[in-house]
Amino acid sequence: MKKLLVSTLVLAASAAFAYPDKPVTIVVPFAAGGPTDKVARDLAVAMGQHMKQTVIVENVGGAGGTLGATKVAKAAPDGYTVLLHHIGMATSPGLYRNLPFKTLDDFEYLGMVNDVPMTLIGRPSLPANNYAELVKWLEANKGKINLANAGLGAASHLCGLLFQQSIKIDMTTVPYKGTGPAMTDLLGGQVDIMCDQTTNTTAQIAGGKVKAYAVTSAKPLTTPALASLPTLDSQGLKGFNVSIWHGMYAPKGTPAAVTAKLNEALRAAVKDADFIKKQEALGAVVVSDARLSPAEHKKFVAAEIDKWGPAIKAAGQYAD
């Protein structure tokens, strides 16, 4: 019996040591081509270089990111399936009555990646050319405005919700599996406006492909393509501040030796000069060393759950 236990432990230890000996999958809980997907694909390259292994991105979009998160919560805890998620990780416990996983209990926290501000943009054919004109247009078109988002709990949902509450105009929300496909429809004029992360909107704004009205962060951004875009705060919505973060998670029970390797690869990626350059060009800021710690990130997510829960309750937004 003792011998069996020892050899099992040796086997487990050597399996962890060999890790990763096959491709690792990062599940993105939103559709391909969107902002979370963009971060994941750059991260996959940088982590893959460090681990000397292929890192694949799998898009599992739907239900504001909860379908992809559920898939990872229930995946084999072997380090070959991990989740890259954003603030939705912390807002879904307040938004979904029957969330099929426990955010703080069903994952091994691997660390944080970046902070990403958002922008308020409109379809190219929208007659409003700046924020003041947008407000007039929204006032004149009450009851006919379509606001795209990536489902309940998505960053675009939270930002759009706060925007509607702030300007006191209700809009019809059009949910997508991610803001990648939402952007396609915005460009095609099927929806009117959207709040989305700069990792998706910077290129469209710089190329003049969409109408850009504001950044949603408290301060203007320094990224060249976005530096001239005023904040919502400076244009009348005092205190408006929405910024999104991304973190990485493995299924609960993933061996410590494996999560340590994943955290090491994440740290290496977040400090990789090429990754930093790509993130900065898209308005995102990689996190400091302290925030790369799994324990710090778990503490942060717990605080975010406490922060968003009451606000969500007050807004009366729920799904089963």
Ligand code: ASP
């Ligand atoms: N930007 C999306 C959101 O609203 C997610 C995505 O498609 O990456 O959360």
